[in-house]
Amino acid sequence: xxxxxxxxxxxxxxxxxxxxxxxxxxxxxxxxxxxxxxxxxxxxxxxxxxxxxxxxxxxxxxxxxxxxxxxxxxxxxxxxxxxxxxxxxxxxxxxxxxxxxxxxxxxxxxxxxxxxxxxxxxxxxxxxxxxxxxxxxxxxxxxxxxxxxxxxxxxxxxxxxxxxxxxxxxxxxxxxxxxxxxxxxxxxxxxxxxxxxxxxxxxxxxxxxxxxxxxxxxxxxxxxxxxxxxxxxxxxxxxxxxxxxxxxxxxxxxxxxxxxxxxxxxxxxxxxxxxxxxxxxxxxxxxxxxxxxxxxxxxxxxxxxxxxxxxxxxxxxxxxxxxxxxxxxxxxxxxxxxxxxxxxxxxxxxxxxxxxxxxxxxxxxxxxxxxxxxxxxxxxxxxxxxxxxxxxxxxxxxxxxxxxxxxxxxxxxxxxxxxxxxxxxxxxxxxxxxxxxxxxxxxxxxxxxxxxxxxxxxxxxxxxxxxxxxxxxxxxxxxxxxxxx
Numbered sequence: 001x002x003x004x005x006x007x008x009x010x011x012x013x014x015x016x017x018x019x020x021x022x023x024x025x026x027x028x029x030x031x032x033x034x035x036x037x038x039x040x041x042x043x044x045x046x047x048x049x050x051x052x053x054x055x056x057x058x059x060x061x062x063x064x065x066x067x068x069x070x071x072x073x074x075x076x077x078x079x080x081x082x083x084x085x086x087x088x089x090x091x092x093x094x095x096x097x098x099x100x101x102x103x104x105x106x107x108x109x110x111x112x113x114x115x116x117x118x119x120x121x122x123x124x125x126x127x128x129x130x131x132x133x134x135x136x137x138x139x140x141x142x143x144x145x146x147x148x149x150x151x152x153x154x155x156x157x158x159x160x161x162x163x164x165x166x167x168x169x170x171x172x173x174x175x176x177x178x179x180x181x182x183x184x185x186x187x188x189x190x191x192x193x194x195x196x197x198x199x200x201x202x203x204x205x206x207x208x209x210x211x212x213x214x215x216x217x218x219x220x221x222x223x224x225x226x227x228x229x230x231x232x233x234x235x236x237x238x239x240x241x242x243x244x245x246x247x248x249x250x251x252x253x254x255x256x257x258x259x260x261x262x263x264x265x266x267x268x269x270x271x272x273x274x275x276x277x278x279x280x281x282x283x284x285x286x287x288x289x290x291x292x293x294x295x296x297x298x299x300x301x302x303x304x305x306x307x308x309x310x311x312x313x314x315x316x317x318x319x320x321x322x323x324x325x326x327x328x329x330x331x332x333x334x335x336x337x338x339x340x341x342x343x344x345x346x347x348x349x350x351x352x353x354x355x356x357x358x359x360x361x362x363x364x365x366x367x368x369x370x371x372x373x374x375x376x377x378x379x380x381x382x383x384x385x386x387x388x389x390x391x392x393x394x395x396x397x398x399x400x401x402x403x404x405x406x407x408x409x410x411x412x413x414x415x416x417x418x419x420x421x422x423x424x425x426x427x428x429x430x431x432x433x434x435x436x437x438x439x440x441x442x443x444x445x446x447x448x449x450x451x452x453x454x455x456x457x458x459x460x461x462x463x464x465x466x467x468x469x470x471x472x473x474x475x476x477x478x479x480x481x482x483x484x485x
Contacts, residue, residue, distance in 0.1 A: 005042030005082050006068050012040040013071035014058040029053040042082070077109040084116040122242070134342035136245045140252060141343075145330055148306040151256055157235060158260030170267040172291030178227050181261075182210055185234050189227055192474065196466035201230045204471055211474065222293065228258035259300045263290045268300065269308055276309055282407040283381060283396050284366055294383045298396045302328060311402055314378070316395040318354040322347045325392065331399050332375050336420065350425035351415040353380035354395040368408035370400065372416045379403035 015025050026036040029050060038044035046054070055062045070076035078100050084090055085097050100109065165180040167173055179189050187203070191214045195202060202211040210230045212223055232254035241247040263286075271289055275281045287297035298315055305311040314329035327335050327343040336346035348354050357367040363384040371378050380397035403409040418424035427433070 004045050005079055006070070007046065007065060008040040008042040009075040009078065010065050010067065010071050011036075011046075011054060011058075013075065014060055014065070015040075018058050020058075025054075025057065028057045074106055074109075077106060077113055080113045081109055081116070084113065087116075089119060090116065131340075132244055133248075134338075134344055135340055136248050137344060138340060138342045139245070140248050141328060142341075144252070145328065148330060149302050149328060150304070150307040151253075154253065154256050155260055155265045158257055159265055161231075161235070162261055162264045167264070168267075170271055170289060173224060173262050173264075175224060178224050178231075178261075182227060182231055185231060187231070187234070190474075192470075194470065194473075196463060196470050198462045198466060199470075201226050202467065202470060203230050203233065204474070207475060209474075211470075222296075224262060225258045225292075225296065228261050229254040232257040255299075256303065259292075259296055259303065262292050262296065263300045265304075268304060272301070272304060272309060276405050279405055279409075280407050281405050282366070283394075284383065285407075294385060295394045298394050301396060306330060309405075311398055311405070313396060313398045313402075316348065316352075316354045316393070316397075318348055318393050318395065320358055320391040320393075322350070322355050324348060331378070331397070331402075333378055333397065334373070334375050334420075349417040349419040351417040351419075352395075353382045353397065353415075354393045356413075356415060357382040357384055357393050357395075358391070366408065367413075368411035369413040369415060370403070370411065371397075372414070374418065374421075376400065379406065379409060381406065381408055 015022075018025075020028075022033045022036055022040075026033040029036070030053065031050060035044070039046045039050070051062060051065060055065055070079055081098075081100060098104075098112065161181055161184075162173065162177075164184060165177045167177050182189050186208050187210050188208055190209045190211050192211045193214050195211060195213055200213075203209070204211065210227060212226050212230075215223070233250070236250075236253055236257070238250050238253075239246075241250055268286075268290070271286065272281065275285065283294060283297050283301055286301060287294050290297070292300075295317065302313060302315045305313050312331035314331050314333045314335075315327070316324065317326040318324055324336070324343050324346050329335055335343045336348060337343055338346060350356075352371055353367060353369040356369060357363070360367060365383075367382045367384075369380050369382070371380060377400040378397045379400060379402070380395050382393050382395040385392050385394060398406070419426075
């Protein structure tokens with residue numbers, strides 16, 4: 001144990017300072033030199049009688065022997081390396097232990113400790129605790145805000161790929177055209193009902209296959225989008241991500257690329273500019289024109305609105321409990337943030353359209369609303385969606401003066417939000433508070449993902465065992481469930 005080593009180091013330090021050899025000190029305290037050596041190297045625990053004799057002989061207080069502070073830089077390095085070798089991270093490597101003797105120099109110890117500290121740093125980043133994930137996601141959101149959420153490099157790559165399969169119309173990109181894109185990279189799309197639970201798709205580079213689920217994933221992940229995301233990894237030459245920042249950046253890249261293929265720049269802009277000219281912009285029309293989900297259409301509109309339509313805006317995906325899943329703004333709307341600047345998991349005002357839309361009985365159409373906030377008045381369009389777990393809302397909004405370009409601008413729905421003022425919507429009605437305060441008890445529903453880090457495999461969030469066992473089973477051409485691509 002490191003605590004026993006700390007004691008041994010201090011005994012050795014005070015013995016050396018007193019100018020005594022092991023033999024000389026052991027003779028004075030009544031033990032053999034070999035026994036005292038075991039104490040100094042942290043391999044044997046000293047009893048209280050021996051500690052008392054050592055303190056008296058060395059002329060120090062007992063507390064000085066028991067002090068946990070390392071007595072020297074060398075002692076500090078030895079202690080850190082002892083702790084490293086006993087850690088689960090190092091023992092899991094199955095490497096033989098390195099015995100630190102006098103022949104091991106201080107510089108060698110510094111290298112060993114430094115390598116271990118780097119392993120720890122990389123492991124922590126790979127695990128991606130909720131705090132680490134939020135920090136990385138916030139940095140990425142702010143970086144995209146500086147770009148008006150527009151990536152011309154990905155726009156060009158997507159347009160070139162779409163044109164290569166002969167798609168030039170405004171209509172939806174077909175599954176066959178997506179399959180042709182995969183074929184151009186030497187890949188075949190295969191549908192499998194037994195994908196690893198932690199994976200949305202799997203690409204077998206050895207055998208040239210992209211494995212997708214047999215049906216779309218509820219919540220917005222269509223099969224065309226999943227296939228295009230897998231294709232994007234190959235076109236963009238993504239390496240295996242080493243940090244959570246890399247993982248998030250790659251996820252953003254492939255999502256953007258897939259959306260730019262499904263809603264290509266030229267026809268998308270033709271459609272949106274015509275709608276703006278007629279003052280009839282609507283996310284639902286954009287969605288239907290290209291055969292995508294409402295969320296995908298909202299995100300794609302966010303890519304193009306500021307750069308090409310001169311429309312600053314905000315985008316929100318909010319759960320039915322009011323918590324933010326995704327958020328973006330460059331129109332001045334004050335998003336709720338924690339002390340780190342992260343918006344994910346924060347609760348939006350009850351009077352915003354993103355939450356008001358849940359109150360309606362008819363949720364099949366878009367809900368329009370003006371909202372007066374401390375930052376000004378905003379017009380918003382919200383659509384309710386459903387995932388396997390719960391409902392969510394998708395909101396696209398603009399400043400009051402830009403509402404003139406959108407269908408739904410004539411709505412009479414208007415709410416006032418004073419958040420973050422706690423008097424706005426964060427306190428219950430005083431009558432209810434007086435009646436029920438101290439007279440009720442409840443148990444909160446805890447979302448497990450709030451506490452759980454992503455799996456620390458080769459790819460963040462994916463179980464390596466499940467992944468490789470899946471590939472092994474499907475390697476045989478006889479074991480494949482192929483479907484329409």
